[in-house]
Amino acid sequence: MKKKIPDTYSISVKEDMERQRIDNFLIKKFKKIPKSMIYKIIRTGKVKINKKKILPKYKLEIGDKISIPSIKIDVKRIKKIQNNNIICSNKKINNILKEILYEDDCLLIINKPSGIAVHGGSGINFGIIEIIRKLRPKNRFLELVHRLDRDTSGILILAKKRSALRDLHQQLREKKIKKKYITLVHGKWPKYRNNISAPLLKTKLLNKKNIVQISKQGKIAETHFSIKQQYSKYTLLLATPITGRTHQIRAHAAHAGYPIVFDTRYGEKKLDFEIKIKNLKSRLLLHACKIHFIHPCHKHDMTILAPLEKIFKKYLDSLM
Incomplete structure (x- = not known):
């Protein structure tokens, strides 16, 4: 059986919709439509804002006119996807509950595990934001303040x-x-x-994975590094990004000639093989451990710390 949403119609962006990404807005509005379908109609230009094609990352502004096409929906297929997502989500939810670092009326801060995307899309059915929305169904507003790479663990802030x-x-x-x-x-x-200051340019590999390259045509990027501990063949670093470019720390470390351990995009497989521990899963050894900001509602200084995951600790212990 197939259904479809109403014929092409438009939505005017109001204040409560402002600054949302168009992909996130559509995902929330059409909860029964697979994310893959939503990304497809955006990518192919069927969703228009002010009569122009846009990218999934486009942020809505007050007064924008969103044009949405008619979409055919395979109900049986959707139910199957939803059932699979519920099973996966429940497993993730149980773990995420243990990773909340701070919560109040304005913010929810978690210690994101490695291997989980911050949001669904591009072949991923759900991410942290979808999980948290399941955990906090009464919260009318929940949005990511910033992002972390899927393989990076650590502090992630959501606004309520x-x-x-x-x-x-x-x-x-x-x-x-x-x-x-x-x-x-x-x-x-x-x-x-x-200190490493080298401009970064986004590009795509043949397998459609996004990477960044050092390029004069790229955007300015700067990272500070300091040594926490040195081992015979490795170094534990504290990295402070001055700018916030995609994969910045990973690309800068590799550019300096010291790739991050288990970095599948910018690392060295042969070197990674030397440190691999039997029966222990490898993961990108990069962790967002500390963040400082002014509380947006109460206006006091906030410093949040996030402990390392067990796997990260075990690899460090193996070097002692």
Whole structure:
């Protein structure tokens, strides 16, 4: 049996919809439509804003006119997908409940596990934001303040009020939010190498994976590095991104000649093989461990710390 949403119609963006990504807006509005279908109609230009094609990351502005096409829906297929998602989601939810670092009326901060995307899309049925929305169904508003790579663990902030989201986005633009990451890299990092400034350009590999490359045509990117501990063949670093580019720490570490351990995009497989521990899952050894910001509602200084995952600790212990 097939159904379809009404013929092409338009939606006017109001204040409570402002600054949402178009993909997230459509996913929430049409909950019964598979995310893959939503991304497809955006990618193929069938969804238009102000009569123009847009990208999934486009952020809505007050007064925008969203044109949405008629979409055929295979009800049986959707039920099958939803049942599979419920099973997966329940497993993830049980773990995420244990990873909440802080929560109040404005914010929810978690220690995101490695291997989970922050949101669904591009072949991923659900992510952290979908899980948290299941956990907090009474919250009318829940949005990601920032993002982490799927394989990176650590601090992730969600806003429970639009005013909080706007405030924290303003702090990000003004570089008032300070983030720190712990990472293990191959090689003995030199003590004098404490700053890397190299522009990054987004590109795509043949397998359609996004990567960044050092390029004069790229955007300015800067990362500070300091040594926490050195081992015979590895270095534990504290990385502080000054800018917030995609894969910035990973690309800069590799550019310096010290790739992050188990980095499948920018790393070295041969070097990774040397440190692999039998019966222990490998994961990108990069963790968002600390963040400092001004609370968007209560206006006091906030510092959040996130402990390392057990797997990360075990790899460090193996080097002792």
